[in-house]
Amino acid sequence: MKNFFLHEPRSLDEACLTLREHGDSAKVMAGGVTLYLLMKHGLLAPEHVVSLRKIPDLNRLESSPSHGLRIGALALHRQLLESSAVREHYPVLWRAASVLGSVQVRNRGTVGGNLSHGDSASDLAPALLVLDAKALIAGTARRRQISLEEFFVDLYETALAPDELLEAIEVPPPPLGAGMSYQKFERTAVDHPVACVAALCLKNRGTPWEVRLALGALGPRPVRAHALETALAGEELTEGAIDGALGLVQEAIHPVSDLKGSASFKRELGGVLARRALLEACSRARTR
Amino acid sequence: MAWKEREIQLRVNGEAVQVQIEARQTLLSLLRDTLELTGTKESCGIGECGACTVLLDGQAVTSCLVPAFEADGLSVRTVEGLAQNGVLHPVQRAFVEHGAVQCGFCIPGMIMSCVGLLEANPHPTEEEIRMALVGNLCRCTGYVRIVEAVKAAGRAMGGN
Numbered sequence: 001m002k003n004f005f006l007h008e009p010r011s012l013d014e015a016c017l018t019l020r021e022h023g024d025s026a027k028v029m030a031g032g033v034t035l036y037l038l039m040k041h042g043l044l045a046p047e048h049v050v051s052l053r054k055i056p057d058l059n060r061l062e063s064s065p066s067h068g069l070r071i072g073a074l075a076l077h078r079q080l081l082e083s084s085a086v087r088e089h090y091p092v093l094w095r096a097a098s099v100l101g102s103v104q105v106r107n108r109g110t111v112g113g114n115l116s117h118g119d120s121a122s123d124l125a126p127a128l129l130v131l132d133a134k135a136l137i138a139g140t141a142r143r144r145q146i147s148l149e150e151f152f153v154d155l156y157e158t159a160l161a162p163d164e165l166l167e168a169i170e171v172p173p174p175p176l177g178a179g180m181s182y183q184k185f186e187r188t189a190v191d192h193p194v195a196c197v198a199a200l201c202l203k204n205r206g207t208p209w210e211v212r213l214a215l216g217a218l219g220p221r222p223v224r225a226h227a228l229e230t231a232l233a234g235e236e237l238t239e240g241a242i243d244g245a246l247g248l249v250q251e252a253i254h255p256v257s258d259l260k261g262s263a264s265f266k267r268e269l270g271g272v273l274a275r276r277a278l279l280e281a282c283s284r285a286r287t288r
Numbered sequence: 289m290a291w292k293e294r295e296i297q298l299r300v301n302g303e304a305v306q307v308q309i310e311a312r313q314t315l316l317s318l319l320r321d322t323l324e325l326t327g328t329k330e331s332c333g334i335g336e337c338g339a340c341t342v343l344l345d346g347q348a349v350t351s352c353l354v355p356a357f358e359a360d361g362l363s364v365r366t367v368e369g370l371a372q373n374g375v376l377h378p379v380q381r382a383f384v385e386h387g388a389v390q391c392g393f394c395i396p397g398m399i400m401s402c403v404g405l406l407e408a409n410p411h412p413t414e415e416e417i418r419m420a421l422v423g424n425l426c427r428c429t430g431y432v433r434i435v436e437a438v439k440a441a442g443r444a445m446g447g448n
Binding site for chain 1: 290291292310311312314333334335336338341344347348349350353354355357358401404405419420422423424
């Protein structure tokens with residue numbers, strides 16, 4: 001790979017200014033895992049790499065009952081696993097992180113890097129989507145917050161402008177009694193998912209069920225299955241009701257045939273994983 | 289200021305080291321090419337096989353995808369640093385005694401992952417061992433004797 005100028009800004013503003021200054025010839029580096037991989041494959045040859053590692057507090061993981069979870073963009077996947085708050089209160093995220101890659105990947109890969117790459121085959125994305133996560137974005141002298149759903153635009157394309165960075169992911173406090181599930185299909189244990197699905201079920205006392213379902217690796221971006229969620233809202237969530245709505249999963253996904261499998265295989269897989277995730281999430285939901 | 293080459297300082301197997309690196313250089317290259325510690329192997333080069341695994345501040349990482357500059361100020365342990373005064377580390381001994389080595393190419397990385405595991409979790413279950421070694425591929429052994437060696441090493445290292 002070609003050598004490059006390494007920039008180590010000490011603040012987000014400095015990082016954004018550097019990106020603005022160098023435009024297309026600059027790439028951001030978080031943990032560097034994906035970036036170095038792409039450079040080694042010859043897919044990227046930036047003249048400038050802007051490392052975020054010296055920006056203070058960008059890797060902090062904070063949790064509070066009132067504010068929920070704030071995951072700094074440079075927090076390692078390992079930090080999610082080490083957090084008892086994540087394990088107890090956001091088990092779908094904890095589970096997704098636990099099957100992400102390998103020990104070595106989790107020791108270097110960051111949450112922000114994973115999401116900013118815009119790869120639909122992200123373990124974390126479906127889990128964060130069913131948790132209604134938001135993306136906090138920093139630009140030159142500006143900040144904005146958007147839903148994580150809006151953050152993903154297309155394959156390898158996010159809502160980040162060229163001079164913007166993902167600063168943090170914010171997850172609202174978990175709904176009490178929510179049942180959650182994460183299902184993944186992969187070729188080998190270290191692989192990116194062939195298909196991955198997260199589900200969250202809420203059983204409100206006296207009022208109907210709520211369901212959230214998100215799918216990754218089954219289209220250009222990780223998505224929520226809104227049609228299915230609407231169809232199942234208010235329904236008594238029996239196996240029959242879930243089976244009846246499963247066809248709506250197909251409306252949410254647009255898998256392509258590739259080395260991981262044919263589109264039709266992935267469609268079937270999506271349906272199977274969605275069913276498992278919904279059933280497991282619902283069985284875990286506690287009436288509140 | 290942005291840089292293309294600079295000097296970094298780190299500890300490698302307990303020794304302080306000062307080296308000149310390029311921005312693009314990987315930790316693996318620093319170890320093998322600059323420091324001539326060729327125990328750590330390069331195989332896939334894309335962080336999937338684990339042959340290049342070393343411990344960076346006690347954490348297992350695939351050095352082929354770790355920028356060398358990220359090791360500045362940190363400590364790196366490689367397979368060369370395990371045996372002390374000619375005495376094998378318990379993990380090395382267990383691998384030998386349990387016949388867990390065939391061609392040997394995956395072994396330095398495998399052993400470093402195992403050391404990392406046992407130092408954090410001295411009594412791993414078989415499932416925990418297998419999950420910890422997900423990132424270390426072996427084409428020869430089928431992993432059975434590796435897992436047995438890890439259990440034995442755990443016991444030898446003080447776990448019961």
